[in-house]
Amino acid sequence: MTLTLNPPRLVATDALLQISNVSKSYGAVNAVRDVSATVYPGEVLGIVGESGSGKSTLLRMMNLEEIPDSGTYTLDLPEVSGNLFDLDRFARRMLCAKRIGIVYQNPHLGLLMDHTSSGNVAERLLVAGERRFGELRARAQDALAASEFPLERLDDPPRDLSGGMQQRVQLAKAIALEPALLLLDEPTTGLDVSVQALVLDTLKRLQQERQITMVLVSHDLGVIRTLADRVMVMRRGQVVEAGLVDQIFQDPQHPYTQQLVHAKL
Amino acid sequence: MSLSSLTKPWQPMSYGFLDASAKREIRRKMLKAVAVPGCQMPYASREVPMARGWGTGGLQVSLTLINPKTCVKVIDQGADDSVNAASIRRFLAQVSGAPTTLDTLKANLIQSRHRIPEEKLTAHQTLVLQVPNPEPLRSVQPNMSIARQMHGDADYGRMWLQLYEQIVRSGRVMQGASYPAMVNGRHVMTPSPIPRWDVPKLHMAQHLTILSAGREKRIYAVPPHTRVEPLVFDDVPYRVEDHGDLTCHRSGARGFFMNEIPLPDGSAAHEISDSEYGVKTIRTRDGEAVETGDTWYINGLIEDAT
Numbered sequence: 282m283t284l285t286l287n288p289p290r291l292v293a294t295d296a297l298l299q300i301s302n303v304s305k306s307y308g309a310v311n312a313v314r315d316v317s318a319t320v321y322p323g324e325v326l327g328i329v330g331e332s333g334s335g336k337s338t339l340l341r342m343m344n345l346e347e348i349p350d351s352g353t354y355t356l357d358l359p360e361v362s363g364n365l366f367d368l369d370r371f372a373r374r375m376l377c378a379k380r381i382g383i384v385y386q387n388p389h390l391g392l393l394m395d396h397t398s399s400g401n402v403a404e405r406l407l408v409a410g411e412r413r414f415g416e417l418r419a420r421a422q423d424a425l426a427a428s429e430f431p432l433e434r435l436d437d438p439p440r441d442l443s444g445g446m447q448q449r450v451q452l453a454k455a456i457a458l459e460p461a462l463l464l465l466d467e468p469t470t471g472l473d474v475s476v477q478a479l480v481l482d483t484l485k486r487l488q489q490e491r492q493i494t495m496v497l498v499s500h501d502l503g504v505i506r507t508l509a510d511r512v513m514v515m516r517r518g519q520v521v522e523a524g525l526v527d528q529i530f531q532d533p534q535h536p537y538t539q540q541l542v543h544a545k546l
Numbered sequence: 547m548s549l550s551s552l553t554k555p556w557q558p559m560s561y562g563f564l565d566a567s568a569k570r571e572i573r574r575k576m577l578k579a580v581a582v583p584g585c586q587m588p589y590a591s592r593e594v595p596m597a598r599g600w601g602t603g604g605l606q607v608s609l610t611l612i613n614p615k616t617c618v619k620v621i622d623q624g625a626d627d628s629v630n631a632a633s634i635r636r637f638l639a640q641v642s643g644a645p646t647t648l649d650t651l652k653a654n655l656i657q658s659r660h661r662i663p664e665e666k667l668t669a670h671q672t673l674v675l676q677v678p679n680p681e682p683l684r685s686v687q688p689n690m691s692i693a694r695q696m697h698g699d700a701d702y703g704r705m706w707l708q709l710y711e712q713i714v715r716s717g718r719v720m721q722g723a724s725y726p727a728m729v730n731g732r733h734v735m736t737p738s739p740i741p742r743w744d745v746p747k748l749h750m751a752q753h754l755t756i757l758s759a760g761r762e763k764r765i766y767a768v769p770p771h772t773r774v775e776p777l778v779f780d781d782v783p784y785r786v787e788d789h790g791d792l793t794c795h796r797s798g799a800r801g802f803f804m805n806e807i808p809l810p811d812g813s814a815a816h817e818i819s820d821s822e823y824g825v826k827t828i829r830t831r832d833g834e835a836v837e838t839g840d841t842w843y844i845n846g847l848i849e850d851a852t
Contacts, residue, residue: 370699371699374699374701393707396707396711397711397714397715399714400707400710400711400714403707403710404703404704404707407703407704407706407707407710408701408703412706412779412780413779413780413781414710414713414779414780414781414782415781416781417710417779418714436714436715
């Protein structure tokens with residue numbers, strides 16, 4: 282007897298992000314080998330893997346910071362078409378600035394430490410062409426409020442903030458322009474467990490309220506389990522297993538995934 | 547028969563201190579700079595008998611533009627009689643035979659540091675500004691190659707971020723001198739450390755302005771009739787210094803950029819910063835017939851340039 286299953290509701294729509302057969306090597310090191318991924322609107326894709334498995338490289342490719350040796354990347358957005366890796370530097374920068382938000386593990390990469398927190402968020406709006414001070418201030422405040430940043434510290438530089446708050450500023454900066462895609466590169470690594478839980482709560486709430494499409498990279502299965510709908514397990518630059526979170530974590534097929542799940546649980 | 551009867555009488559074969567090839571290079575770079583208003587053109591800054599940082603950039607441009615018939619004026623912070631201005635003026639006259647003047651109206655070539663004269667410049671005049679730091683993006687992007695890329699992309703969001711930060715921290719834009727300005731809607735330039743008061747004088751001006759940084763080896767220009775718009779937020783208007791209602795204690799004139807002179811009792815007197823214009827107002831008040839040109843500011847307000 283053959284069993285036919287209808288695809289889940291999410292899969293029935295067109296994919297927002299499609300990255301196909303990308304490979305990237307740094308000299309002799311193959312960081313990413315022939316990886317493909319699809320993300321549907323409103324879904325959270327988790328990528329797990331050990332250090333050096335190529336998950337961050339893949340995320341940097343999605344943010345167009347890194348151009349692979351081969352492969353294609355498309356986003357289902359009205360203003361772009363075709364392989365995004367073929368865009369020139371300027372078009373790439375404008376696309377990233379307007380439609381893709383990113384939160385780095387290290388806040389120094391994403392924030393200007395000596396500027397005010399609200400200024401960091403405003404920068405994003407300035408790049409997109411906003412030139413009214415009142416509007417900048419109001420929208421920066423809204424974005425910071427949405428990421429549950431304490432507003433009395435609005436104008437403190439990130440340098441003076443705690444790690445959790447720095448991540449919230451990064452998050453506010455990333456969502457300030459209502460991005461089509463939010464990339465999270467180990468957003469909670471390096472925070473202590475209670476702060477980690479609070480930041481995850483914020484991310485979860487934002488995801489539910491705004492239906493933001495996210496790609497979440499983490500080595501922490503707990504984080505992935507809390508946030509992600511689907512998960513991709515990477516090892517040595519390749520995807521070894523992919524599927525729904527529950528399915529992968531309850532019934533891992535690949536020996537590496539089994540190891541990973543057992544190590545965690 | 548004597549040797550002198552066989553040769554032509556002596557006459558200078560070159561003038562202006564710089565050799566012909568140096569002048570040629572600077573001329574070419576000036577033409578490029580005029581062709582792309584506000585864009586910085588690198589050039590090989592030559593040695594001149596003056597230390598870097600004392601106006602060598604401006605001096606090289608002046609030496610290139612000068613000829614024995616050019617009438618030269620040199621300004622240092624508005625004054626014609628400071629040591630710097632006097633020695634540059636004397637040097638220019640000595641190496642070119644050009645006549646010098648203090649009068650803005652009579653000058654063809656005006657080299658200046660920190661000020662633009664109060665009297666309007668006209669199409670037959672060229673203003674040369676000395677620039678210490680030509681890169682407006684330096685404060686937001688210390689890496690010069692990335693800064694050049696940002697100029698290429700017209701990626702100037704960070705400049706507004708700087709203004710945003712100033713308003714948030716201090717309640718107003720704190721940038722005093724070197725107020726960044728968008729030239730011809732494309733390149734952001736620093737107009738050299740002139741006060742905010744002087745930046746609107748460059749907008750749609752009749753004269754050619756050439757800005758040159760000798761130490762940093764960059765030339766850029768504002769050709770006549772070019773838009774020069776100081777960077778502002780749409781809802782925070784540009785403000786010049788509040789000098790419109792100050793009175794010059796020497797001439798009694800009002801509505802010009804003033805120097806503040808501290809007095810022993812803690813108060814301050816003011817005098818017109820453009821020294822030659824100040825002298826003219828004093829002589830006019832004393833009943834002399836002095837030719838005074840139109841000024842950019844009238845009663846402390848700038849005319850709407852069109």
